[in-house]
Amino acid sequence: xxxxIYQIEFFDYWHVGTGLVSGANxxxxxxxxxxxxxxxxxxxxxxxxxxxxxxxKSLNHEKITDDFIQDVFGERNLVNEEASxxxxxxxxxxxxxxxxxxxxxxxxxxxxxxxxxxxxQIASTAIEKNGQAKDYSLRSIEVTVPLVLYASIxxxxxxxxxxxxxxxxxxxxxxxNRNRGLGRCQFKILAKKQxx
Numbered sequence: 521x522x523x524x525i526y527q528i529e530f531f532d533y534w535h536v537g538t539g540l541v542s543g544a545n546x547x548x549x550x551x552x553x554x555x556x557x558x559x560x561x562x563x564x565x566x567x568x569x570x571x572x573x574x575x576x577k578s579l580n581h582e583k584i585t586d587d588f589i590q591d592v593f594g595e596r597n598l599v600n601e602e603a604s605x606x607x608x609x610x611x612x613x614x615x616x617x618x619x620x621x622x623x624x625x626x627x628x629x630x631x632x633x634x635x636x637x638x639x640x641q642i643a644s645t646a647i648e649k650n651g652q653a654k655d656y657s658l659r660s661i662e663v664t665v666p667l668v669l670y671a672s673i674x675x676x677x678x679x680x681x682x683x684x685x686x687x688x689x690x691x692x693x694x695x696x697n698r699n700r701g702l703g704r705c706q707f708k709i710l711a712k713k714q715x716x
Contacts, residue, residue: 532704
């Protein structure tokens with residue numbers, strides 16, 4: 521099995537959130553590590569790539585097969601009939617999706633005190649037909665400035681490189697408010713390491 525290393529380059533502000541709020545400051549906070557640096561959880565990346573694979577399969581992409589999806593992402597929602605009723609089970613994936621993080625050199629350079637410069641606040645409000653702001657509709661979210669993050673997929677079968685390249689290429693936006701222009705990005709494979 522191999523390890524696939526790839527980068528995610530963001531071209532605009534982006535928000536991969538925690539689901540938490542910050543009182544009056546922000547209605548949605550960005551996912552951060554213990555040093556307040558942004559990262560994208562491997563679970564989020566796995567879900568995005570699985571969705572890309574399933575979409576490409578539905579479009580009859582020649583490299584995206586059921587075997588690829590099951591091996592890389594696992595199989596979900598299998599039904600097992602037992603005397604006690606129906607139970608949902610999952611077949612484990614053979615691949616592990618690591619978190620997407622800043623490069624090692626940036627992680628060393630960006631201390632907790634400097635990390636605050638990686639974020640901005642964006643506010644929006646609903647507008648009534650008369651052109652005035654709708655009462656109580658002001659919302660503010662924390663966003664991350666454009667950056668490049670790096671991630672890996674380990675336990676990756678080398679025969680699936682073309683299929684995974686197609687999945688990575690399919691994703692053009694990620695995170696919250698994609699329909700409002702946030703999260704424009706590009707995924708790119710950097711290397712494939714042979715495990716010994």
